[in-house]
Amino acid sequence: xxxxxxxxxxxxxxxxxxxxxxxxxxxxxxxxxxxxxxxxxxxxxxxxxxxxxxxxxxxxxxxxxxxxxxxxxxxxxxxxxxxxxxxxxxxxxxxxxxxxxxxxxxxxxxxxxxxxxxxxxxxxxxxxxxxxxxxxxxxxxxxxxxxxxxxxxxxxxxxxxxxxxxxxxxxxxxxxxxxxxxxxxxxxxxxxxxxxxxxxxxxxxxxxxxxxxxxxxxxxxxxxxxxxxxxxxxxxxxxxxxxxxxxxxxxxxxxxxxxxxxxxxxxxxxxxxxxxxxxxxxxxxxxxxxxxxxxxxxxxxxxxxxxxxxxxxxxxxxxxxxxxxxxxxxxxxxxxxxxxxxxxxxxxxxxxxxxxxxxxxxxxxxxxxxxxxxxxxxxxxxxxxxxxxxxxxxxxxxxxxxxxxxxxxxxxxxxxxxxxxxxxxxxxxxxxxxxxxxxxxxxxxxxxxxxxxxxxxxxxxxxxxxxxxxxxxxxxxxxxxxxxxxxxxxxxxxxxxxxxxxxxxxxxxxxxxxxxxxxxxxxxxxxxxxxxxxxxxxxxxxxxxxxxxxxxxxxxxxxxxxxxxxxxxxxxxxxxxxxxxxxxxxxxxxxxxxxxxxxxxxxxxxxxxxxxxxxxxxxxxxxxxxxxxxxxxxxxxxxxxxxxxxxxxxxxxxxxxxxxxxxxxxxxxxxxxxxxxxxxxxxxxxxxxxxxxxxxx
Amino acid sequence: xxxxxxxxxxxxxxxxxxxxxxxxxxxxxxxxxxxxxxxxxxxxxxxxxxxxxxxxxxxxxxxxxxxxxxxxxxxxxxxxxxxxxxxxxxxxxxxxxxx
Numbered sequence: 001x002x003x004x005x006x007x008x009x010x011x012x013x014x015x016x017x018x019x020x021x022x023x024x025x026x027x028x029x030x031x032x033x034x035x036x037x038x039x040x041x042x043x044x045x046x047x048x049x050x051x052x053x054x055x056x057x058x059x060x061x062x063x064x065x066x067x068x069x070x071x072x073x074x075x076x077x078x079x080x081x082x083x084x085x086x087x088x089x090x091x092x093x094x095x096x097x098x099x100x101x102x103x104x105x106x107x108x109x110x111x112x113x114x115x116x117x118x119x120x121x122x123x124x125x126x127x128x129x130x131x132x133x134x135x136x137x138x139x140x141x142x143x144x145x146x147x148x149x150x151x152x153x154x155x156x157x158x159x160x161x162x163x164x165x166x167x168x169x170x171x172x173x174x175x176x177x178x179x180x181x182x183x184x185x186x187x188x189x190x191x192x193x194x195x196x197x198x199x200x201x202x203x204x205x206x207x208x209x210x211x212x213x214x215x216x217x218x219x220x221x222x223x224x225x226x227x228x229x230x231x232x233x234x235x236x237x238x239x240x241x242x243x244x245x246x247x248x249x250x251x252x253x254x255x256x257x258x259x260x261x262x263x264x265x266x267x268x269x270x271x272x273x274x275x276x277x278x279x280x281x282x283x284x285x286x287x288x289x290x291x292x293x294x295x296x297x298x299x300x301x302x303x304x305x306x307x308x309x310x311x312x313x314x315x316x317x318x319x320x321x322x323x324x325x326x327x328x329x330x331x332x333x334x335x336x337x338x339x340x341x342x343x344x345x346x347x348x349x350x351x352x353x354x355x356x357x358x359x360x361x362x363x364x365x366x367x368x369x370x371x372x373x374x375x376x377x378x379x380x381x382x383x384x385x386x387x388x389x390x391x392x393x394x395x396x397x398x399x400x401x402x403x404x405x406x407x408x409x410x411x412x413x414x415x416x417x418x419x420x421x422x423x424x425x426x427x428x429x430x431x432x433x434x435x436x437x438x439x440x441x442x443x444x445x446x447x448x449x450x451x452x453x454x455x456x457x458x459x460x461x462x463x464x465x466x467x468x469x470x471x472x473x474x475x476x477x478x479x480x481x482x483x484x485x486x487x488x489x490x491x492x493x494x495x496x497x498x499x500x501x502x503x504x505x506x507x508x509x510x511x512x513x514x515x516x517x518x519x520x521x522x523x524x525x526x527x528x529x530x531x532x533x534x535x536x537x538x539x540x541x542x543x544x545x546x547x548x549x550x551x552x553x554x555x556x557x558x559x560x561x562x563x564x565x566x567x568x569x570x571x572x573x574x575x576x577x578x579x580x581x582x583x584x585x586x587x588x589x590x591x592x593x594x595x596x597x598x599x600x601x602x603x604x605x606x607x608x609x610x611x612x613x614x615x616x617x618x619x620x621x622x623x624x625x626x627x628x629x630x631x632x633x634x635x636x637x638x639x640x641x642x643x644x645x646x647x648x649x650x651x652x653x654x655x656x657x658x659x660x661x662x663x664x665x666x667x668x669x670x671x672x673x674x675x676x677x678x679x680x681x682x683x684x685x686x687x688x689x690x691x692x693x694x695x696x697x
Numbered sequence: 698x699x700x701x702x703x704x705x706x707x708x709x710x711x712x713x714x715x716x717x718x719x720x721x722x723x724x725x726x727x728x729x730x731x732x733x734x735x736x737x738x739x740x741x742x743x744x745x746x747x748x749x750x751x752x753x754x755x756x757x758x759x760x761x762x763x764x765x766x767x768x769x770x771x772x773x774x775x776x777x778x779x780x781x782x783x784x785x786x787x788x789x790x791x792x793x794x795x796x
Binding site: 018024025026027028029030031032033035042045046049050051052053054056057 | 729759762
C-alpha cells in the first residue's frame, strides 16, 4: 500500500455512501490530507465517520418521513388482522411462514399481494400525490419509481424475513392468525409481529424517500422551515391553498379517521351493555375520530412533501379544528355502513356538508376585485357565469340514489358526501375579513362543540338501534321491500344469512319463538318405528353451550348461542372452554329400535389440532336424567394428514353405533360434546352440526 | 469552536484547514465528516455560507468548498461570548485564580 494514496474501497465508500451534497468537498479534503502524509487507517476512520455523520444528518432532516414510515409499519400486523377478519384467515395465512402452508390458488395469493401493496402505497399516496399539486417540487416521473421500488423492496424484504424466520424456527413459527385482532396487533411485540413490520418499514421508507422533495443546500432547508408565514396571507391564498393540496389534507384526515374506526368502532354485544356505557362509547368514538382526523391532517401538513410548511393561509390549529366538524360524523357513518344501513349516505353527506361550511368560513377567499363601476351597457353585454357546481351537485345526488338502488352503499355515501360538500361550499359565503384569524380559534372550538353534540347523539342512536335490533330489522324490511318492489318477484328474495349482509346479525337477535305446548309422551309419540326402511332425519336447531371449569354442564354462567358456529368465534380467557350442542327430539326413541346414529357436520376450523365429537343420548323425563355415552369420533378434516386452511366449511358425516341394551331405555335428547387437544381449548371450534340421522334395526 | 475557526481562517476556510485548526486547538483527531455536518447545519441556520472553488489536481479534480461567516453568525458568536463571559464571572474560585 503506497503512502499518500487512499484505499480504493474507502474512496468508493466516500464517493457513493456519503450524501451527495457534501461528497465532493469532503472527498477532496480527504485526498488532500492523504497527500500530506496521513495513513490508510486514518482515511478509513474518516470515511466511516463521514458516512455515519452524513446519514444521521439526512435522517434528522427527514424526521417526518422516518416517523411516518415507523408508525405506518407498526400498524402492519393490525392491517393483516383486518383482512384476516374480513376473509376468515385465508388471505392472512396463505403465504404464512411455514413450509407446510398451502400457497393455494393464484387468486388468493394475488389478493394477498394487492392488499399488502395497498397498505404500502397508502402513505405514499397520502403524502406524495398532493405534493405534486402543491409545490411541484417533485417530478411526476418519481411516482412510478416509488411504487415499483416499494413493491420490489416489500417482496424482497418479505422473502428475506421469510427465509430468516424459517432458519430461526424451522419450519417457521406457528402464527395464530385466527386470534389476531387489529387493536392487539398494533401493539404486538412478538418476534413474528416485529418481523412482519420489517418489510413494511423498508418499503414505505424507500417509497417516501424516493419521492421526498429535493432540498437545496445553499440557504438550506432550515431557512425555509423557519420562514413560516403568518396566518393572514394574501387574498389570493385560497386558490393557491386549494391547488396546494387541500384535497390531500382532507384525504389524510379522512383516512386516519376511517383507520381508527376500523380499529376501534364496534357495535355493542346484545347482552350486558348499559345505556351509560353506550353513551361513553359514543363520546369516545366521536372524540377519538376528531383527534385521529386532526392527527392525520397534522402529519400531512408537517410532512416533508407538504408546501404548507412554508406557505399556508391559515394555521394548522384552525384547520384541524374546522375539519374536525366532519370527522366527528365518521364513526356514525362507519357503524351504519358496517350494518348495511340506508342511512349511511345521509350521515356521510351531512359530515361532508359540515366540512364545506366550516372550511369556507375559515379560509380567506381570493378577492374578486371589481374594476370600478361598470357601465350599464358594458354590464348588459357581459355573459353570466355558468354555475357548473349546481349541475355537479345534482349529478352527484342522482349518482348517490342510483348507487343506493343498487345497494352500493360506499359509492352512494361517497357521491352524497361530494354533493354535500359542493353544496355547502357554494352556499356559504367566503370569509371577507380575515384580519382576526388568529383570534378565531376560540370561536371555532365553540362551533365545533355545537356540532359535536348532535354527532354524539347520532352515534349513540346508531349504537342503541343496533343494541335493540331495531336498526337491523328496519334495514332488513326496507331492503326486502325495495328488492321485492323492483324485481316483482317476492318469492325469489334471497336469504342473506352470510357474507357482508346486514342479515348476518339476525343470528344474534333471533325473533322470539312461540312457546310450544308438548303433551305428555305416550307410546304414540315414538319417533322411530321398528324396521323402518328410511332413517329418521332430524335437522339440528338446538343451542350451542359454552362454559368453563369447574362447571361440567351448562349452568347459570354458561353462554348460549343459536345459529351456526361457522359464522362466529367464541373465545375465553382464564381457563379452557367447553362446548356442547343439544338437540331436543320433540318425542322419544326407544333404544332398542335404533341401531345407529349418523351426524352430519360442517367444519371450518382453521386451527391445527385433532377435534373429536362425543355423542350422548339423554332422557330428560327419566328420574335422575340418565344419559348413555356412545363414544367419540375424530373429525377427519382436523387430523394432521388431512388438515388444510379452509375458506368454506367442509362437510363430514360421523357414525355412532347404538347398543341394543342399556340402562337407558329410551331417549329424547342428543348431546354432542366437542373435545379438543390441549393447547387449543381457549377458543371454541368453528364446527356446526347440520343434522342427525337415526337408523332403525 | 467551528464558527471561531472559520472567522480565524477568513477567506481560506475550507475543510482541511478547519479540521487541522480544530485538531491543533483540541489536541486530538477530528472527523472531517463531522465538521462538514456541523457546517451544513450552521449553513441551514444562516450562520455561514459556502461556495465552491476551482478543482485542483492534488484533490483528484475535486473542488474546495469554502465557508464564510455571515452577519447572523457573527452576532451568534458575539452573543455566545457575552453569555460565556457572564458565566465565567460567576465562578468565585476562578476569580481568585485570575487575581
